[in-house]
Amino acid sequence: MDLKEIQNLIKFVAKSGASEVKLETGDVKITIRTGSDEKETTVVQQVPMGGQPMQQMPVQQQQPAAPTQPAQESAETKEKETKPEEDTSKYITVKSPIIGTFYRKPSPDKPVFAEVGTTVKEGDVLCVIEAMKLFNEIESEVSGKIVKVLVDDSSPVEFDQPLFLVDPS
Structure with missing residues (x-):
């Protein structure tokens, strides 16, 4: 060598x-x-x-290289820096009760359970999470309006990971 x-x-x-x-x-x-x-x-x-x-x-000792910033930042990054953070404290976060794969639809040819703007009641199904070949329906714990979907369809999710923001008012 x-x-x-x-x-x-x-x-x-x-x-x-x-x-x-x-x-x-x-x-x-x-x-x-x-x-x-x-x-x-x-x-x-x-x-x-x-x-x-x-x-x-x-062998010649080297200082670990510091991560370099790209010369040009994307427009999305600039937009996030200039746009003030929205206040999510008034919303209720629906979290994943299990580890698995997040699905917004019951099957590929069916419509999604809940869209942004959908009004849900306590007990309504918001999504399914597949864990070990079992599809677990995740129900809403509160009544309100879906404000934001925080996870992409068919994405892996961890225990206690935020899935939805619900406005209870």
Whole structure:
């Protein structure tokens, strides 16, 4: 393994976010450790088969590259920065009671359970979440109007992840 390959490996490990990588190939052992505040430390040892290290070669230490901002920001990002955050404290959040896949429709050819602007009553089905081949209907816990759907159709959801915002007034 030459120095160029080792440097490329160091760069790859730094970008991956791994804290430590050990690599042994033939007579070369490489350990790469990275830290958020520390410089990368790399030790390369050439070891004869079944013997003690013959040579330790320190490799150039590098500071992890800081994430760079793209020169041009998208219009969406600029819009979010200039638009004030909307107040969602008056809304009730309907959260996922289980881990699974979120579906807005009972089947692909049927209409969605609840759209933005739909008035729902307590007990109305808002969506289904598939978990282990079982489709679980998620019912509204409150009466009100759907203000926002927070998850895309056919997306994985976690336990307690917000799914809908409901205006109870």
